[in-house]
Amino acid sequence: DDGGSGGGGAPVPGVTDTEIVVGTHMPLTGPAAAGYSSIAPATKAYFDYVNANGGVHGRKITYKIMDDGYNPANTQQVVRQLVLQDKVFAILNGLGTPTHTGVLDFLKSNRVPDLFVASGSRSWDQPEKYPFTFGYNTDYTVEGKILATYIKANHAGQKVCFLGQDDDFGRDSLVGVEKILGAGTVAAKQTYVTSNTNVAPQIGAFKAAGCQVVVLATVPGFTALSIGTAARLAFKPQWVVSNVGADYNTLAKSLGEAAPLLEGVVGTNYMPMNNDTANPWIQLFTKVNQAHNGGAPFDGNTVYGMSVGYLFVQALLAAGKDLTRDSLVAAVEKGGFQGPGLAPLRFSRTDHSGYGGARMSRVTAGVQGYFGPAYETDEVDGPVREYAVAPATPPVNGIPTVS
Amino acid sequence: MTATDALLRVRGLVAGYGAAPVLRSVDLTIAPGTIAAVLGANGAGKTTLLRTLTGLVRPTAGQIVLDGDDLRGVPVEQLVRRGMAHVPEGRGVVAELTVDENLRLGGLWRRDRADARRALDEVYDLFEPLARRRRHAGHQLSGGERQMLALGRALVGRPRLLLLDEPSLGLAPRVTAQIMALLRQLRDRDGLTVLLVEQNVRGALSVADQGVVMSLGRIAIATSAAGLRDDADLRHAYLGF
Amino acid sequence: MNAPTRVTAPASAAVGSAGRGNRLRRSTLLRHLAVALVAALLLVAASYGLEPFRNFQLATVAAYLCATAGLTVLTGLNGQLSLGHGALMATGAYTVALTQGRFLDSGVTSGWLLVVSLLASVLVTVAVGAVIGLAAARLRGPYLAGLTLAVAVVVPAVAITFDGVFGGEQGLSVPVEPPPLALGPYFPYERWQAWLAGAAMLLTMLLLANLVRSRFGRALRAVRDDEVAARLAGIHVGRTQVLAFVVSAGCAGLGGGLLAVLAQSVSPGAFSLTLSLFLLMAIVIGGLGSLAGAVWGAVLLVALPDLTHSVTELFTLSPSVAQRWEGNLPLAIFGVTLIVVMIAAPGGIHGLLTRAGRLLARRRRP
Amino acid sequence: MDRFVFLTFDGLARGAVYAAFALALVLIWRAARIVNFAQGAMAVATAYVAHSVSTATGSYWLGFVAALAAGLLLGAVVDVAVMRFVGHSSPLNAVIVALGLVLVIQAVLGIVYGNEFLPAPAPFDRTAFTAGGLVLLSPYDLFVFGAVGAVVLGLAWMFGRTAIGLRMRAAAFAPEVSRLLGVNVGGMLTLGWALAAGVGALAGMLVIPTELGLHPHAMDLVFVSAFTAAVVGGLDSPPGAVIGGLVVGLLLSYVSGYVGSDVTPLAVLALLLVVLLTRPGGLFAGVAARHV
């Protein structure tokens, strides 16, 4: 038999008249699980909500969450298990750059739709090479450009410094920042590795260099660590933080009593703020969280996870009743999705890169809130423009309809 | 001999390491204040007997009575408090500790600190090579020095019943003789009881009161040492000379 | 107890007259080849019977087995503890990635190039192993553990510091040719992987089995048991230890290379300290000191996570607890299994089975 | 120059923390001849206890005391319930069991507390004193130095001067002989485990505030550094652990500061090579054993 590689008139793997099986790989355990382990359950909760309301074209969505502990070797195993053994229809929102990079070729050769990868790397946007892979997060360069635009407008003439993770994340982000501020304008550039939790040398260097604005392309733990370390050294610059490490709840939890240090920290996001109870999406997701997620703590990752679920349901609906892998991919490439996101989703035949912008946020009196307009841009030399399209409102029953 | 004059009484002791028992049924009675030489060919079970007496090997059957108390269920580490000391085969010097620490270890359990101290000094007087090496680690000692250390350490506890497994192994004849004389002296002075396992048959019988010959896991002969010494037939049959 | 006395016959006696069966018994190579052949047939048969995912797992077992067998030689037979075998596997994996990448760049394509790459991975790892082995030969116990631990931790640092070559955190992809067309157009890729890895593994096991049965194998164990006595018996202890490291490293390199081929990618995260520790667990749980134990270990490395995951799937968790239990529960089960096996069967699975076998044999005899 | 002073003090402060944890490793090595790979996970578990107690009572110090008590208890329980039953056919068996414990402890913590970072407050201000523009140590660093110093002195006193210390060492080296000499070997082992885990708990309480936060894996990296420190110093020597900890702390700080954070593992490897190739038993190794 065909060994699981779907196609032609054969039955579509993972799809029956009553069920669609989708899988993901996530760090549920291990050092990287902090924060991220709540994404997939949120997505699943949204699917359960949809299932409880009749599913998609009468099919219920089964979401198989596999723990890879953020270890690429485990990702290999669990994704193969999902595809070859559990015969999932698609992989959704697999998390992490190094982890997911390792399965791109495998997913491609098995023609498995690989949707909405949870990472801002630009690797997912290679429609020629990986026609079934699509990104989701605003990529790090786009975000860097937006952060730098803010700095240019509000901190002109000040000394800007940069701390980045020593991988694609940090590098792409720096590229974006320098595209706007100009090469050579960043006064001090430092990197860190996750295996070394002492950032005092780096922060000390910033202090010595007299930095006034520090851009952080850091994961949440290192954002908190950097801000805490700076406080110990009596160093108080303006922090401008990548969305990856800017979630207030996560940071405040990890800083504990030192949470007031977060006051004034600027970041970005492209999802509604979890604390924005007036936002209809937040209201919807809070409801789903109560009913189907055991009332788990409601934070940015919950919003993120449910948004992914919403987008996936939109894509399924767009793919039509005769669901195949090709029809799903075609539906995503057709684009035109409107959802909770504040920035445009850029999907098209030639662009697989996900969100293309973000909005600035700031912590004021212990509350993280947006300010200013949302922006959009590309990861090359395009300008950073305001994105004026008003956010969509959720459908009444919270489930997208065929557009 | 009635039950009360025996310091140690062993009945029907069976013990071993795996499927087949090494001690097949040992009966033995040791009177207080005597030296019993336990002899026998290699592999007869002498070491196993001593190890079983101190609980290092668990018996599968039989009874060990010390001073009227059944020793079943008494943890090994309690036996020194009942006056039993065992110098094991292979000496058991703690190689990583110094000579002085090894010796102190022998008296740690004692309440009477002052006497423990005195006993320690006596050992240094007795084994002069040890006195010269107080600060040396056990592993630096020569083979014979280790033997002295092991014996000295047991003496620091001022035991009533001393189980010695081949104490003459590796010792110069002069020291062997010295030790045998010492055993006699302790027996006479302090009423020490000794179970002396030896390959050095003549040396052992020269100090022993009682001669016990083991063979194939049983006590083949238990008689007076003098009797064993003088009975050429017995000696020939069991001890090969 | 009395088995080997059978072999008393002087060596000169039966050379010319030896029959076929006798030759088989007398030649280590032929005997081991025969076993390998049977194993190969079984492997091929199994690869047809199994689903693609199981074939992939089979291939993974084979790849791990190269490494665990090598580690068995080092730790089990020679008594040198290595917490850094993951790093040696990484060396092999990156070598394969770089050579395959180079082949692709220069436009040469042939299935056989993979053999060249794997060979290169063995050679490079042997060189690295020799260097580590030279240092390791001076160290004992926890000090050796400390050094090899540092080696294990160095992998990501090297990959990140020289990311121009090694691709940083993200790693490199490993271009691999599809199965040869001669096998038919629909030959499942996973079956091909199982064959590839299986062949390499059998070759490794064959060589190791030969080695273990030779005087070198004996020297390894002698050094483990008593270094001074071994030296006095004419064994160069340092050289033997380096040799063990080199052999072991070569196997680990091949295992890593195979993993890279199976995954078609390498990245530092896949060769973390955890992997090194798991390899060690595998050989101890499998049964330290025998190649059979290494086999069990490799099987466990692949099967146990899978099994614990399946066990957890038996419970249906409510969403409120699922968040915390999912992922953690399999880990807990895995940990408890390790502890229980280690306590109940300190000789590992191999020890348990031999004991059971002996018991059975004894029961049958009377 | 400023930078050098800054990096030096920063390195010493980190090093003191590694030293504390290395001491726990040395302790259990001396007491049971085991490198306890579960030490980090056990320390984290006690830190979670502290977290719970502090949250419930609002007092850091109650949590601190609870952590130490929990450490002592956990160590004893691990010995009595698990390690006691591990066979000695190979020293690796205990290592594997310890690794199994790591998995179990981390999983249980993940289940009970979740895999999120929780705040780990420091009992003293972590803002460094400055003098003439030079950034020196913080009150918290001084607290760490004090605590580590007290532990070293305490251990040195216990092992070198007390009967219990002698018993513990004897029981570790020669259990059978020690029993014959009246040493309650089982008790000594349990005591050793309890003390080691207690020191580990202290180390955890000192380390975690300087890390990313409280998390089941919070001590993973610290374990590697501390083990390195203990090996550099010589596993048998408490002062060695302290020196080793400071050396590792300084090295990491200088290398991060002058070269780059990513090469620190390479630097650690180089350090180990240099130290162990010249002194295969660590800096404070005792006399080499006589073999014949």
Place this chain on the structure above:
Amino acid sequence: MAMTEHGLAMHGIGVRFGGLTALDGVSLQVPPDQVVGVIGPNGAGKTTLFNVVCGLVEPAAGALTLDGRPLRPRPHRLTRLGIARTLQGVGLFAGLTVLENVMVGATNSARAGFAPALLGLPRSDRDERRLRAHALTILDGLGVADQAGAAPGTLPFAVRKRVALARALASRPRLLLLDEPAGGLGAEDIEALGELIRDLPHRVEHPCAVLLVEHHMDLVMAVCDQIVVLDFGRVIAAGPPEVIRDDPRVTEAYLGATVEQSGAGTPTPDGAEAGRGATA
């Protein structure tokens, strides 16, 4: 040094351990056809002397020659020089069978290299068969061939000592260093051992000189051609057994004046009898 010297010779060997002088200007010779005994009090330096010959201890002073040629011994090259040694303990490889233990001793006669072993070539097989046959012959000669498959740990002490001897003999030495071979053995075994040792220098095949350290005086006196007495690291007497036995310095330092080892004939110091009553 005269080129005519045959066998092993030591010239003025000195060894210090920190502040402790273990050997001090020790000279002695072991001619190829003799059994030379070394006796002396505990800690006199006998084992250290062996360690010097084996290269396990570097002497601070003095030189060694073998057949007149300077010898800088290294432990693992020893068997190739034709020297073998037993250890004062037993020192068997616990994880190897008896047969394998002895085969390790014969390693120096193996010819196949690493590659043939790895490939399992007939060369390596032939080696194995040869070593095995040789080891079995030696075990047989010592009467322990029936234990070839046993693990050393399960054997009686006497058997283990014989296996250790077999391992040393397996390298076909020209000089055998025996460190307390009789320790722990029973009378019969010691007698057999004595015969074996006495015979070694005069065997037709592979005659072998012996340097013997032993505290069992009967054995030493019975087998040695020459005896060297060490005390505090110095040679205090040397000569044939008869001379040594009567040397007062030896008696004083080593044998002890009062109680004779061979106490069979000596009267018991006090008329002890079994079952004597006791003080408490």
